[in-house]
């Protein structure tokens with residue numbers, strides 16, 4: 089098993105022994121590790137001589153308390169996963185270690201959080217930006233790895249790192265999918281068998297949008313209509329949003345003129361799934 093640090097000081101002590109002699113990679117996670125995280129670790133191992141995985145269910149980024157309560161916590165399994173993946177060190181702090189006092193500072197990235205998930209999850213991205221900034225400062229890695237599945241999160245992290253002169257290089261890692269196209273997510277484990285079958289509708293809607301773009305359609309209204317028609321009208325499914333935004337600032341566009349991100353959130357029963365595809369003319 090990889091060594092586990094629960095304390096910032098302990099982690100820093102262990103990292104001091106490595107610093108300078110190897111490229112240090114950081115893979116921030118909230119645990120419940122699956123093949124999508126495995127891909128982040130794989131990318132990190134490819135580039136870095138020493139890989140730290142952080143496992144912390146960050147209370148600051150949950151806008152609904154019931155979601156924080158039901159977020160899967162599987163530390164023993166996660167450690168075995170890290171062992172198999174060849175992780176060098178795990179940082180698994182408690183909430184008290186990360187937030188010994190209620191934080192008076194939050195990192196807020198303007199504009200990029202206004203649409204998509206940010207519109208429906210007030211405070212979520214401030215919580216993400218704050219904990220990620222803390223992890224950057226705690227680990228001081230050379231490179232940090234984030235999934236492209238969370239496209240808005242990745243755009244926000246890239247922007248905060250640029251604006252705040254974070255010296256860690258941000259690396260985006262392609263989404264891992266099930267054979268039918270469903271993006272891997274820790275939340276998939278909440279789906280019943282029937283819900284799991286329906287859940288692929290989000291990916292199918294994104295593929296429809298992609299098909300429309302490939303066919304030369306540029307009117308966002310038309311693309312969204314075609315994509316939305318791929319979501320079956322059954323009570324288990326509720327499309328929260330399907331938007332087309334510019335890939336850099338995550339702002340909705342009316343007409344596609346440059347690189348865009350087609351992103352959606354779909355409720356499947358009581359589980360909220362997100363996914364996106366990039367399109368670059």
Ligand code: PAF
Pocket residue numbers: 116117118144146149216219220238241
């Ligand atoms: O993507 C996640 O798992 C989380 O939002 C992150 C980046 C680990 C911050 O808590």
